[in-house]
Amino acid sequence: MDSEQLREYAHKMVDFIADYYKMIESFPVLSQVKGSSLPSLSPSLEKASSSPYPPPTVRDLWWMYQPGYLKELLPDSAPCKPENLEDVFDDIRQKIIPGITHWQSPDYFAYYPSNSSTAGFLGEMLSAGFNIIGFSWIASPAATELEMIVLDWFAKMLKLPEQFLSTGQGGGVIQGTASEAVLVVLLAARDKILLKAGRKSLEKLVVYCSDQTHSAMQKACQIAGIFPENFRVLKTDSSSNYALLPEVLSEAISKDLSFGLIPFFLCATVGTTSSAAVDPLLKLGNISKVHDMWFHVDAAHAGSACICPEYRHHIDGVEEADSFCMNAHKWFLTNFDCSLLWVKDRSALIQSLSTNPEFLKNKASQENSVVDFKDWQIPLGRRFRSLKLWMVLRLYGLENLQSYIREHIKLAEQFEQLISSDSRFEIVAPRTFSLVCFRLLPPLYDQDDGYKLNYNLLDAVNRSGKIFMSHTVLSGKFVLRFAIGAPLTEERHVVAAWKVLQDEATILLRGS
Numbered sequence: 475m476d477s478e479q480l481r482e483y484a485h486k487m488v489d490f491i492a493d494y495y496k497m498i499e500s501f502p503v504l505s506q507v508k509g510s511s512l513p514s515l516s517p518s519l520e521k522a523s524s525s526p527y528p529p530p531t532v533r534d535l536w537w538m539y540q541p542g543y544l545k546e547l548l549p550d551s552a553p554c555k556p557e558n559l560e561d562v563f564d565d566i567r568q569k570i571i572p573g574i575t576h577w578q579s580p581d582y583f584a585y586y587p588s589n590s591s592t593a594g595f596l597g598e599m600l601s602a603g604f605n606i607i608g609f610s611w612i613a614s615p616a617a618t619e620l621e622m623i624v625l626d627w628f629a630k631m632l633k634l635p636e637q638f639l640s641t642g643q644g645g646g647v648i649q650g651t652a653s654e655a656v657l658v659v660l661l662a663a664r665d666k667i668l669l670k671a672g673r674k675s676l677e678k679l680v681v682y683c684s685d686q687t688h689s690a691m692q693k694a695c696q697i698a699g700i701f702p703e704n705f706r707v708l709k710t711d712s713s714s715n716y717a718l719l720p721e722v723l724s725e726a727i728s729k730d731l732s733f734g735l736i737p738f739f740l741c742a743t744v745g746t747t748s749s750a751a752v753d754p755l756l757k758l759g760n761i762s763k764v765h766d767m768w769f770h771v772d773a774a775h776a777g778s779a780c781i782c783p784e785y786r787h788h789i790d791g792v793e794e795a796d797s798f799c800m801n802a803h804k805w806f807l808t809n810f811d812c813s814l815l816w817v818k819d820r821s822a823l824i825q826s827l828s829t830n831p832e833f834l835k836n837k838a839s840q841e842n843s844v845v846d847f848k849d850w851q852i853p854l855g856r857r858f859r860s861l862k863l864w865m866v867l868r869l870y871g872l873e874n875l876q877s878y879i880r881e882h883i884k885l886a887e888q889f890e891q892l893i894s895s896d897s898r899f900e901i902v903a904p905r906t907f908s909l910v911c912f913r914l915l916p917p918l919y920d921q922d923d924g925y926k927l928n929y930n931l932l933d934a935v936n937r938s939g940k941i942f943m944s945h946t947v948l949s950g951k952f953v954l955r956f957a958i959g960a961p962l963t964e965e966r967h968v969v970a971a972w973k974v975l976q977d978e979a980t981i982l983l984r985g986s
């Protein structure tokens with residue numbers, strides 16, 4: 475690599491990215507490729523609704539491209555000769571950007587936030603620049619050591635129990651995603667119990683979570699070989715604000731025990747994906763303890779809020795957990811990917827995941843004097859991800875990071891008030907962090923109880939290109955989710971989004 479060419483091209487790329495951010499509000503938030511974010515309505519709902527909703531005709535023209543559009547625009551094979559950087563930029567502008575959903579737009583309110591920041595960028599650039607593969611301590615000692623230090627700093631900011639620090643039997647590690655985090659702890663828990671109960675007991679192992687737990691738990695069970703009939707998805711409802719009730723868990727465990735099964739893993743969530751519900755960690759943790767189960771806490775999205783003293787109580791009870799995960803790449807200004815996982819007993823992970831081929835052997839590892847993160851994760855290779863988190867922590871500082879979280883929660887409160895001030899809408903689940911779940915109330919005699927009405931409302935606001943939101947279903951109701959957390963979002967964006975929602979609701983209600 476020619477470093478002068480790198481300097482020249484990288485400056486151009488930084489200019490390109492900076493200009494993108496400058497112009498980001500001018501793009502339609504949702505990609506312009508037809509397909510949208512909505513599933514098809516079920517045929518029964520199509521039939522059930524007799525309301526003459528305005529058919530989506532003119533607005534269909536908004537979609538510039540059909541699925542597969544890029545294949546039409548790019549050549550069939552890679553170039554034989556080097557091309558010009560300016561030509562690549564032209565293609566990015568004309569062919570790639572229309573197919574991008576602008577997750578960093580201040581008008582992005584869908585799914586969950588996926589933060590970037592100047593500090594996160596710089597760390598990511600440096601990591602790409604070094605491009606080291608720090609699977610073992612010896613492969614680049616600073617990579618492992620910085621990761622341990624930064625995860626200890628973070629654990630202290632969250633006031634996690636000391637057992638999660640690297641100074642004891644536990645420690646933190648950066649995984650790519652919360653899905654990988656839950657998989658590795660499930661494997662550790664599985665192997666720990668099998669050692670006790672015998673290898674042949676796999677078919678008896680039972681995993682518990684709620685119907686609001688992220689689907690990552692189900693995927694982890696599929697990979698870990700947990701028998702599908704032993705994956706317990708416990709019911710929640712509006713009466714518990716969609717949190718898992720301890721008595722529901724106890725009852726399920728008792729039933730399984732009576733059948734000779736072995737309860738061994740519980741996943742609780744702080745900030746569920748659909749409505750940001752918070753499971754009661756302390757009570758659930760106590761039950762896990764009685765039954766000697768591994769207790770995992772998934773705070774992928776909402777964990778960031780717990781660096782603020784006033785929100786820390788949401789993870790009270792984490793003292794009982796065996797593992798805790800939160801994604802710094804969601805709501806913590808750290809570019810994807812950076813999922814933080816802490817365990818109390820690192821030896822459980824290592825026992826499950828370590829291999830020791832000749833070509834990786836070295837004195838430091840053999841003497842057990844260092845941490846080799848290859849034994850805490852699925853792949854061998856690993857990026858120097860702690861750099862970006864370190865940069866975020868250093869260039870913002872705890873106080874600014876707390877203000878950042880508080881500002882989003884304040885905006886969510888304001889949005890909630892706007893909803894409450896319009897009697898045509900209702901809040902569907904209590905707001906705890908910066909996610910507001912609401913819906914448009916159906917007119918009297920609406921045959922599908924507002925399902926199709928809200929589906930159409932979401933479709934209309936997303937097609938407008940002005941904002942992008944997503945949905946969920948709670949207690950059979952189609953619910954709109956307004957997730958605040960993009961770094962560039964200000965009050966004016968929230969107010970403008972509300973205006974889009976109100977205007978589209980007026981059009982829909984007029985036609986119903």
Ligand code: PLP
Nearest residue numbers: 651652653688746747772774775
């Ligand atoms: N857990 C929760 C509570 C989430 O909200 C999400 C993402 O939406 C996940 C897990 C999965 O995150 P990841 O993409 O990091 O696997």
